Amino acid sequence: MRHMKRSRAWSWLKRAAVGLMALALIGAPSTGGSAAPAQDTAVILQGADIVTLEPYYSQSLPDQNAIIHMFETLTRFGDNLQLLPGLAESWRLLDARTWEFKLVAGRRFQNGEPLNAAAVRYTLLRGKEFYEKKLGDVQYEYNLLDLDTVEAIDDVTVRVRSKNPNPLIPLHMAHSQTAPMPPRYTSQTSVNDLQRKPIGSGPYRVIEFVPNERVVLETWSEHPNRPAVRRLLFRPVPEDATRIAELTAGNADIIVNVPPDLIPQVERNRSARVETVAGLRRIIIGLRQDRHPALRDKRVRQALNFAFDCRTMMRNLLANKGECTGTVANVPDQNPAVKAYPFDVQRAAALLDEAGWRMNPRTNVREQGGRALEFGFDCPRGRYIKDAEICQVIASDLAKVGVKTDVQVFDWSVFVGKSARRGAGFRDIYLIGSGPGFECQADLALVQKDSGSNRSLTDMARFEALWDDMSVTFDVKKRRDICFRMQDVIYDEAPVIFIWFQTDIYGVSQRLEWKPRADERIRLHTSRFR
Amino acid sequence: MLVVVLMVSVASFALLFLTGDPTELLLGSAADVMSQQQIEEFRRARGFDRPWLVQYLGFLTHAARGDFGDSLRHHRPAFEVIWERVPATVQLGAVAFALSVGLGVPLGVISATRRGSVVDAGAMLLALLGQSVPSFWLGIVLIMIFGVYLHLLPISGRGTWLHLVLPGLTLAAFPLARNARLTRSSVLEVMHQEYVRTARAKGVPEFGVVYRHALRNALIPVVTVIGLQLGFLLGGSVIVETIFAWPGVGRALIQAIGNKDFPVVQAGVTMLAVTFVAVNLLVDLLYATLNPRIRYQ
Numbered sequence: 125m126r127h128m129k130r131s132r133a134w135s136w137l138k139r140a141a142v143g144l145m146a147l148a149l150i151g152a153p154s155t156g157g158s159a160a161p162a163q164d165t166a167v168i169l170q171g172a173d174i175v176t177l178e179p180y181y182s183q184s185l186p187d188q189n190a191i192i193h194m195f196e197t198l199t200r201f202g203d204n205l206q207l208l209p210g211l212a213e214s215w216r217l218l219d220a221r222t223w224e225f226k227l228v229a230g231r232r233f234q235n236g237e238p239l240n241a242a243a244v245r246y247t248l249l250r251g252k253e254f255y256e257k258k259l260g261d262v263q264y265e266y267n268l269l270d271l272d273t274v275e276a277i278d279d280v281t282v283r284v285r286s287k288n289p290n291p292l293i294p295l296h297m298a299h300s301q302t303a304p305m306p307p308r309y310t311s312q313t314s315v316n317d318l319q320r321k322p323i324g325s326g327p328y329r330v331i332e333f334v335p336n337e338r339v340v341l342e343t344w345s346e347h348p349n350r351p352a353v354r355r356l357l358f359r360p361v362p363e364d365a366t367r368i369a370e371l372t373a374g375n376a377d378i379i380v381n382v383p384p385d386l387i388p389q390v391e392r393n394r395s396a397r398v399e400t401v402a403g404l405r406r407i408i409i410g411l412r413q414d415r416h417p418a419l420r421d422k423r424v425r426q427a428l429n430f431a432f433d434c435r436t437m438m439r440n441l442l443a444n445k446g447e448c449t450g451t452v453a454n455v456p457d458q459n460p461a462v463k464a465y466p467f468d469v470q471r472a473a474a475l476l477d478e479a480g481w482r483m484n485p486r487t488n489v490r491e492q493g494g495r496a497l498e499f500g501f502d503c504p505r506g507r508y509i510k511d512a513e514i515c516q517v518i519a520s521d522l523a524k525v526g527v528k529t530d531v532q533v534f535d536w537s538v539f540v541g542k543s544a545r546r547g548a549g550f551r552d553i554y555l556i557g558s559g560p561g562f563e564c565q566a567d568l569a570l571v572q573k574d575s576g577s578n579r580s581l582t583d584m585a586r587f588e589a590l591w592d593d594m595s596v597t598f599d600v601k602k603r604r605d606i607c608f609r610m611q612d613v614i615y616d617e618a619p620v621i622f623i624w625f626q627t628d629i630y631g632v633s634q635r636l637e638w639k640p641r642a643d644e645r646i647r648l649h650t651s652r653f654r
Numbered sequence: 655m656l657v658v659v660l661m662v663s664v665a666s667f668a669l670l671f672l673t674g675d676p677t678e679l680l681l682g683s684a685a686d687v688m689s690q691q692q693i694e695e696f697r698r699a700r701g702f703d704r705p706w707l708v709q710y711l712g713f714l715t716h717a718a719r720g721d722f723g724d725s726l727r728h729h730r731p732a733f734e735v736i737w738e739r740v741p742a743t744v745q746l747g748a749v750a751f752a753l754s755v756g757l758g759v760p761l762g763v764i765s766a767t768r769r770g771s772v773v774d775a776g777a778m779l780l781a782l783l784g785q786s787v788p789s790f791w792l793g794i795v796l797i798m799i800f801g802v803y804l805h806l807l808p809i810s811g812r813g814t815w816l817h818l819v820l821p822g823l824t825l826a827a828f829p830l831a832r833n834a835r836l837t838r839s840s841v842l843e844v845m846h847q848e849y850v851r852t853a854r855a856k857g858v859p860e861f862g863v864v865y866r867h868a869l870r871n872a873l874i875p876v877v878t879v880i881g882l883q884l885g886f887l888l889g890g891s892v893i894v895e896t897i898f899a900w901p902g903v904g905r906a907l908i909q910a911i912g913n914k915d916f917p918v919v920q921a922g923v924t925m926l927a928v929t930f931v932a933v934n935l936l937v938d939l940l941y942a943t944l945n946p947r948i949r950y951q
Contacts, residue, residue: 172909173901173909175727175728176728176729181729184727258695258696258699260729261729315729316730319729335738335901336738336739336742336901336905336906337811337812337901338811359810359811359899360899360901361810361811361899362896362899362905362908362909363896363897363899365794365797365897366794366797366809366810366897366898366899369794369797369798369801369802369809369810370801370809370810372802373801373802373805373809375808375809535911536912540914
């Protein structure tokens with residue numbers, strides 16, 4: 125009897141093992157996988173899941189990279205980020221608040237619905253309704269769009285009216301959250317289905333969406349410009365080393381975010397190459413002007429820029445995969461005359477002396493009236509390339525001219541909370557990256573006094589006068605001229621420590637012809653296999 | 655058990671308040687382009703303007719029904735986002751569990767019966783490595799060997815049976831090693847008992863002595879530990895799921911934390927905690943079944 129009771133343990137163990145193996149067997153699908161990709165399929169490995177294919181529900185980059193293949197916009201950015209015609213063949217300004225777009229005639233959505241002015245009107249007003257009802261993820265885009273009315277004048281003419289004068293409306297028409305959607309299908313389909321099986325007018329259509337695992341797109345045979353690559357397979361692979369392993373094993377065609385120190389690992393492989401592009405994400409050290417009095421003094425801010433040895437950092441930390449900068453405007457609006465601050469410790473020291481911050485030889489920290497030149501320095505980790513390491517380098521450089529910093533590194537989820545409400549949670553200085561505005565004025569909002577993205581509460585009178593001027597200037601050449609002058613002012617005022625435009629580094633298989641773009645979008649419309 | 659679940663609910667609820675104003679936390683940089691009125695509307699809509707206790711009771715009542723609110727990123731119920739990942743996590747956990755038991759227990763028995771031999775030393779060295787090598791390192795090494803150099807196994811993702819091998823082995827390494835060591839010491843202990851000597855005196859073959867008499871008695875403490883491993887395998891696979899791009903609950907949690915998608919974090923943490931507590935309870939009950947001398951009052 126006792127023997128029988130003791131045997132229960134063994135018997136339970138055997139049953140459990142058999143049961144669990146059966147459970148695993150049942151759960152394992154029989155197909156799919158990550159073997160070498162098919163000849164006609166480009167495999168793109170991104171760092172995060174594609175959550176939705178409905179453009180009005182997402183601004184996330186992994187989602188956007190699939191969406192841009194399925195949807196087209198009235199205007200679009202070319203490979204050099206110049207604004208080009210898209211579904212609209214032309215556009216013109218009727219008055220300060222109204223833009224008129226002429227659509228390409230005869231276009232249709234993938235389900236056969238006509239792509240006309242009525243469809244554009246339906247889509248933009250749907251976006252406006254989302255904005256007003258706080259649906260989807262359109263708050264940022266539609267706040268900037270400032271949409272008032274949309275009129276369909278005839279089948280190919282649509283007029284977009286903003287609440288205030290808005291020279292940037294044609295730029296916003298290149299954003300996927302203004303991409304036309306077929307009215308009948310969109311209004312009759314549930315949100316859930318729209319997110320997984322949307323219908324656009326782009327050259328690809330979705331054929332498989334397995335949440336958290338993969339999205340497969342295939343060329344739409346009726347598109348006027350059918351791409352050469354027949355299928356696109358998007359997979360999420362969050363770990364950098366795993367993505368590189370997939371590429372070097374021949375299982376992937378494009379991988380994102382290759383860390384600079386792992387570039388040699390890709391380059392050693394004959395079947396893969398590294399492609400880099402100077403991105404549009406501005407990485408800066410914000411200098412809050414409402415906390416430490418020293419940061420209100422232009423000479424101190426300039427001294428911090430002179431004290432930072434950006435080029436050495438670029439060489440030693442970032443594998444020379446980028447360039448130091450002295451502006452926060454993106455291409456093609458960068459003022460070519462504005463260069464990065466030179467590394468000049470003597471000049472930095474002289475400026476700090478001139479500003480009244482004298483070195484205390486006992487502590488090696490500068491002081492003024494008994495107050496030390498010491499800043500709280502907040503840094504994220506893992507959000508930007510080598511973000512925490514860049515902070516450490518800058519802290520070390522600043523220490524050499526007697527500026528002490530207390531560096532604190534935060535996980536991004538905590539750091540981003542600090543950045544809210546115009547950086548209310550930040551201490552004196554902080555590292556942050558800012559995405560592109562796709563136009564000079566939108567880029568320079570980073571340091572404009574009323575802008576939400578101005579987390580340092582910078583207020584530069586010379587800059588603000590130019591800003592006001594630009595806001596009522598619609599002429600492209602005049603805007604460019606004002607833009608250049610604003611960059612001169614920013615360089616001189618040094619409201620930030622300029623670092624770099626983060627370089628985007630991709631691993632690409634040798635069989636695929638593809639070039640990266642500065643806007644971080646992975647477009648394969650014109651790619652082909654060798 | 656109820657107390658533990660309640661404490662988990664408090665911790666889960668408090669997640670939103672750890673860094674101050676939850677409205678600020680949820681909106682992040684989106685608040686920069688919103689007016690104060692819009693921000694206040696958001697606060698009211700989420701109920702963050704109510705007293706804490708009222709908010710907590712509301713959270714508790716909804717959580718009991720599996721309602722953690724909508725995911726901020728997925729725009730659908732947070733619990734659904736977690737729940738759809740459960741099959742992948744269970745599948746990987748089941749394979750790792752089967753490997754850890756199926757290989758760990760025999761390894762421990764062999765090691766015990768050949769105590770002091772090269773086999774024993776080798777097995778215990780493997781066990782030592784299994785317990786000391788971090789899973790992220792082991793995972794990458796396995797990927798390089800079997801995926802990149804030998805091209806034998808898929809590197810990442812979920813698909814065929816082969817996709818389970820590398821993440822399964824990586825996840826199983828630690829519990830396998832622990833099972834082997836525990837089984838070895840447990841078998842060694844019972845091998846000195848009188849009933850084992852009696853069995854040998856009766857002329858029972860050595861195989862029968864080990865597997866019929868010694869192992870069955872040695873397994874009771876092993877079963878207890880193995881049961882607790884289930885909770886570890888379900889909740890502790892975050893790193894392995896990330897390395898192998900396995901679409902499980904752990905990876906969803908990491909992504910949700912990165913995206914500040916707190917409803918999903920709350921749903922995931924609560925679900926894992928409740929699962930862990932439930933598994934512990936199950937093991938306690940099972941222990942009484944396996945060893946009738948134990949009775950619960």
